[in-house]
């Protein structure tokens with residue numbers, strides 16, 4: 080069901096913001112809310128550790144910036160599906176990185192993959208199936224459109240991943256029901272990914288029930304070992320690969336996302352392109368030209384990504400050890416810049432302080448220590464665990480990348496690397512440790 084907004088007169092003393100019953104009740108996204116709270120605390124003079132907002136701290140690779148500079152004059156509307164040379168570059172990228180054949184004609188460029196995921200949910204009338212925990216925006220998008228959301232409970236001892244058995248159980252209840260399944264790996268919020276055997280098992284279930292599978296690979300190139308594998312290899316005919324510049328290219332604010340469709344889903348791409356033509360028209364022209372450089376084979380970007388991954392895996396290892404020292408056990412993340420610790424071991428002590436859920440936990444930690452993390456509940460509304468998402472990005476990406484590039488290319492980074500280059504992260508984790516110690 081799609082709900083339309085009915086204009087209502089506001090009286091003078093009515094609050095301007097919301098609570099108008101004709102307006103759909105969607106809160107601003109959790110990530111933005113925590114950011115605003117941080118700004119407020121900072122204004123009050125408190126030192127803030129920004130582990131909340133999932134933004135890449137690394138600069139955009141210079142060759143991509145240079146292409147953008149050179150194309151600043153591009154002012155024409157582009158084709159709704161996107162610039163042909165960019166769609167060719169994305170097809171080349173899919174083949175180079177995954178050996179997946181996609182036709183430039185089956186690629187859709189949009190202003191961010193978030194917008195493309197929204198458009199897909201808008202044009203395809205099916206239930207949304209996502210694991211819990213999942214990225215914060217999939218389910219609100221479904222709610223805005225009026226789609227059913229079915230959360231598949233993922234277990235902590237399965238790296239918080241969707242199990243193929245659970246997917247099968249859900250699908251077999253109503254085998255012909257239209258469904259979109261979104262898998263995101265390496266995952267926001269957990270940093271974990273799926274091994275090939277799991278991808279194959281999930282692909283078999285997806286094929287059996289003909290689900291539309293969105294493979295959200297926005298962190299694919301940030302797999303810490305550079306070993307990302309796409310599920311589209313195993314269910315090519317039903318998988319849409321979602322990608323973009325925001326994470327591995329450090330260009331979230333540029334707003335460019337890509338959807339790669341199999342020829343079998345051409346009808347779906349056309350439906351999305353039709354809606355795109357009536358809404359955003361096309362993605363910013365200069366950004367599309369710059370993205371051609373980002374997706375084409377480019378030794379400078381390979382070099383950049385090599386060092387970005389070294390930095391991320393070094394920080395992940397260091398912070399993982401610090402969490403272990405707080406008696407918080409979790410497997411080492413596989414990619415991206417997130418960790419999803421569960422502080423359940425402290426539950427009794429926390430309850431004694433009136434903290435009973437992850438929202439209360441993150442609020443209290445923010446107030447007491449200035450550390451901003453996102454509560455697990457934002458990613459798993461039905462979960463009751465004392466989890467939090469840590470985005471370990473509070474460091475100077477430009478400086479740290481230059482430092483990593485000065486070290487020997489293929490060696491591990493020195494032991495003191497995190498202490499030397501991530502003072503805010505180290506202080507945040509020290510503060511967190513003391514906070515738990517004092518409970």
Ligand SMILES: Cc1ncc(COP(=O)(O)O)c(C=O)c1O
Pocket residue numbers: 133190191192193194214263266267295297322323324325331334335336
């Ligand atoms: C898992 C995941 N998917 C999609 C997006 C959206 O990315 P963008 O719209 O910038 O392409 C994000 C952004 O945080 C994300 O974390």
